[in-house]
Amino acid sequence: MSACSLSLDIPGVLTAANDWIEIKVHTAGRRLAGVTFTDKLNGCAYRFGDDIFSIHLDYGIKEDGVTDDAPRPRPRKISAASLMAETPAGEEIPGNPQGRRLADRRSGVKITVPFAWETEGLAVTWTAELREGSPYVRIMLDICPMQWACPIRMVRVLELSAPDIQQRGSVKGVPATAFCGRLFAGVESPLSFNGEEEGKLVAQISRKTDIASRTHLNVSAVLGVAAPGQLRRTFQLQYLNEERARPYGAFLNYNTWYDTLFDRYDEAFATEAVRLYGEELVRKRGAVLDSILFDDGWDNPETLWEFNEGFKHEFRNVNKLAASYGAGPGVWFSPWGGYGKPKQNRLNAAGDCFETNERGFALSGPRYYDYFKEMCLHMIRDNGINHFKLDGTSGEETQLPGSRFASDFEAVIHLLGELRDERPDLFINLTTGTWASPFWFGIADSVWRGGWDHEFIGEGTMRQKWMTFRDSRIFNNNVAVSPLFPINSLMNHGIIYTRKARGLDTVEGTDLEDEIWSAFGSGTQMQEIYMTPQLLEPSQWDTLARAAIWARENNETLVDVHWVGGSPMELQVYGWAAWSPAKGLLTIRNPSSERRTWSFDPGAVFELPPEAPRSYSATSPNGKRLPFSGFRAGEIVRMELEPFEVIVVEALPEPLP
Known part of the structure; x- marks a missing residue:
C-alpha cells in the first residue's frame, strides 16, 4: 500500500492522489475554477460541474403571509463559482493508531479551500480528504452563518457528468452509482438524495429548518471507485467499514426482553442472568460474551429514567459480575419515552418539565436533551454500560423553539458523538425509526430490520415460521430496497426461546439448532440471544457456544456477508x-x-x-x-x-x- 501524495504540479493546480484515484483542484485568481476526479482503476476522468457545490437558500413567506423584512432576495443559490476563494492549502494527515474509525488509523492528505464571506454572511470551507489505500475521497462542506440565521434548504456537495447513473435503492439515503457500477457517490446521511438530475450525478441533502447564527453545518459526501463486479464489496468493506463509527465485529449479547416484557425486574434477576450465561457460555464452553442487555423493566416508569426500587445499587454489582466473565451490562433507553402504559407514565411523571412532540419526548428539546444525555453518561461512568439500545427517535423535520438542533434526528447524531467521546468502544443499536440506508453506520453500529418483533409466516412448526418471518423482513425491508445496505449490521432478533415469547416457548426436533446456525450464519455483528437460560439443556448450550465461537473466529470473512x-x-x-x-x-x-x-x-x-x-x-x-x-x-x-x-x-x- 503506497502512501498518498500531495503536489502543486503547475501554478493553480493542487493534486492529491493514491494508487486508486487522483483529485485535482484548479484555481484561477480568487476563484475555484474546477475539480477533476480521476479513476485510475478503470481509466476514467470526471469533471465536477461548474458550480462545484451549491447551497440553496429560501427566506420564503411567513405563516401570516408577511415576507421576511430582511433586504435579501427570497430564493437564492450560492455556489463555488459565486464565491471568492482564499488560497487553497494542502496538508498531510498523520494516521492515528488508536483511532476509533479504521480510516483514522491510515495516513492521508487533504486539500482545503476556504471562501471569503459573501453577502449572506456565510463562511464556507470546502475540503477533499484522501486516505492511504482507499478507493474513495470524502468531500466536506463546512457552512457557518456569521451574521444572522440562514434558511438553508438544500446543500449539493457533488455534481458531475457520468454515464449510466443509477440510484441504488428505493428508500431515503441510498448511494448512487455510475459507469456500470464502477463509480459510487452519496452524501453521508440517511436523509440524503443521491441520484440523477438533468443527466448529472448529484449528491445532496435537503433541510426545512434554519441554521442559527454562528452555528456550523457540516455536510460530507463520498466519491469512490470499484472494479467491475466488485461494487458491493468495495462500497461495504473498503469504504463503509473504514468510515463506520465502530469497525465490524461480533457482539454477542443476551437480551432480557422476552423474559420480562413490560414487567419490572430487579438486581437478583439481573445477576442470575449474568451468572447463568457467564458460567454456561464463557466458563464451561469458552465462548466470548460481550454484553447483557437490560431491556424495558429496569426503571421505575413513575419517574423519568431512574432505577426501580429493586436496583438499590443500580447496575454496579451487575457490572462487577459481568466483568468477571469478560462482559459488561447494556441498557435499553427510549428517547421518545417507550411504549404503551409505561410510556404514558413517564410522560405524566415528567409533567411540563421537558419538551415533547407528536411521538412523545423530544430529544431536540434543550432541557430533555441535557437530561437524557446525563442519564446516559451516568450509565457509562457509574454503571459500566458498554451497549445502548436506543429505541425510538422522531420529529426528523421539526425544530423546537430554542433548540440548537434542527430535529430529533440531528439531536441523536450529536448525542451518539458525545457518548462515544466518553467511551469509544460503546456499541450503539438504533431501533425504531431507522430504515435501510447504509449511511446510518457513521453514527450507529446496528439498526432495526423493520417489521414486528416476531411473527409467523410460511410452513412448518411455529419456530420454522418465525425464522421465515425474520428472514423475510431482512429481505423485503433491506436487501430488496437497498442492495448496498450491509446486512451484517442489522438487529434481527436473532434467536428466541423464552417462557414469555408467543409461540416460541417450546422446541421441536432440530428447530432450535437450525435457528441458532441460521442466526450466526447471517453474519450480523449484533448477535442477539433471547433465550431463557433455565430452559436450555446442555446440548443446546453446546450448539449455541459452538456457533458463537465459529462466527467470532470468522469475523474477517463474515464482514463480507x-x-x-x-x-x-x-x-x-x-x-x-x-x-x-x-x-x-x-x-x-x-x-x-x-x-x-x-x-x-x-x-x-x-x-x-x-x-x-x-x-x-x-x-x-x-x-x-x-x-x-x-x-x-x-x-x-x-x-x-x-x-x-x-x-x-x-x-x-x-x-x-
Whole structure:
C-alpha cells in the first residue's frame, strides 16, 4: 500500500492522489475554477460541474403571509463559482493508531479551500480528504452563518457528468452509482438524495429548518471507485467499514426482553442472568460474551429514567459480575419515552418539565436533551454500560423553539458523538425509526430490520415460521430496497426461546439448532440471544457456544456477508454468503415443507474477484453431510435440501497445482 501524495504540479493546480484515484483542484485568481476526479482503476476522468457545490437558500413567506423584512432576495443559490476563494492549502494527515474509525488509523492528505464571506454572511470551507489505500475521497462542506440565521434548504456537495447513473435503492439515503457500477457517490446521511438530475450525478441533502447564527453545518459526501463486479464489496468493506463509527465485529449479547416484557425486574434477576450465561457460555464452553442487555423493566416508569426500587445499587454489582466473565451490562433507553402504559407514565411523571412532540419526548428539546444525555453518561461512568439500545427517535423535520438542533434526528447524531467521546468502544443499536440506508453506520453500529418483533409466516412448526418471518423482513425491508445496505449490521432478533415469547416457548426436533446456525450464519455483528437460560439443556448450550465461537473466529470473512438465493416469503431457498482471501462461507435454508434443489455457481455466489482462487474444498461446521467435497468457480453445484434444512458450508481455497 503506497502512501498518498500531495503536489502543486503547475501554478493553480493542487493534486492529491493514491494508487486508486487522483483529485485535482484548479484555481484561477480568487476563484475555484474546477475539480477533476480521476479513476485510475478503470481509466476514467470526471469533471465536477461548474458550480462545484451549491447551497440553496429560501427566506420564503411567513405563516401570516408577511415576507421576511430582511433586504435579501427570497430564493437564492450560492455556489463555488459565486464565491471568492482564499488560497487553497494542502496538508498531510498523520494516521492515528488508536483511532476509533479504521480510516483514522491510515495516513492521508487533504486539500482545503476556504471562501471569503459573501453577502449572506456565510463562511464556507470546502475540503477533499484522501486516505492511504482507499478507493474513495470524502468531500466536506463546512457552512457557518456569521451574521444572522440562514434558511438553508438544500446543500449539493457533488455534481458531475457520468454515464449510466443509477440510484441504488428505493428508500431515503441510498448511494448512487455510475459507469456500470464502477463509480459510487452519496452524501453521508440517511436523509440524503443521491441520484440523477438533468443527466448529472448529484449528491445532496435537503433541510426545512434554519441554521442559527454562528452555528456550523457540516455536510460530507463520498466519491469512490470499484472494479467491475466488485461494487458491493468495495462500497461495504473498503469504504463503509473504514468510515463506520465502530469497525465490524461480533457482539454477542443476551437480551432480557422476552423474559420480562413490560414487567419490572430487579438486581437478583439481573445477576442470575449474568451468572447463568457467564458460567454456561464463557466458563464451561469458552465462548466470548460481550454484553447483557437490560431491556424495558429496569426503571421505575413513575419517574423519568431512574432505577426501580429493586436496583438499590443500580447496575454496579451487575457490572462487577459481568466483568468477571469478560462482559459488561447494556441498557435499553427510549428517547421518545417507550411504549404503551409505561410510556404514558413517564410522560405524566415528567409533567411540563421537558419538551415533547407528536411521538412523545423530544430529544431536540434543550432541557430533555441535557437530561437524557446525563442519564446516559451516568450509565457509562457509574454503571459500566458498554451497549445502548436506543429505541425510538422522531420529529426528523421539526425544530423546537430554542433548540440548537434542527430535529430529533440531528439531536441523536450529536448525542451518539458525545457518548462515544466518553467511551469509544460503546456499541450503539438504533431501533425504531431507522430504515435501510447504509449511511446510518457513521453514527450507529446496528439498526432495526423493520417489521414486528416476531411473527409467523410460511410452513412448518411455529419456530420454522418465525425464522421465515425474520428472514423475510431482512429481505423485503433491506436487501430488496437497498442492495448496498450491509446486512451484517442489522438487529434481527436473532434467536428466541423464552417462557414469555408467543409461540416460541417450546422446541421441536432440530428447530432450535437450525435457528441458532441460521442466526450466526447471517453474519450480523449484533448477535442477539433471547433465550431463557433455565430452559436450555446442555446440548443446546453446546450448539449455541459452538456457533458463537465459529462466527467470532470468522469475523474477517463474515464482514463480507451478503444475501443469496430467493425470497423467504415465496418459500424459495435462500441464505447468506461471504468471502475473504482466507475462505468462503455459505449458509443456506430451505423454508419449505418440500425437498428442494438449489443450484449455484461458487464464483457468482461468493462474488469472486478475478485474482481469487477458483477451487475450494468444502466442509460443514454445523455437521451436515455435504453432497460434495469441494467445488470450482464457473461450475454449477447442486445441493439437495430437506424440508426446513439449514446447511452451513465452509470453503477453503485449494493451492494452485
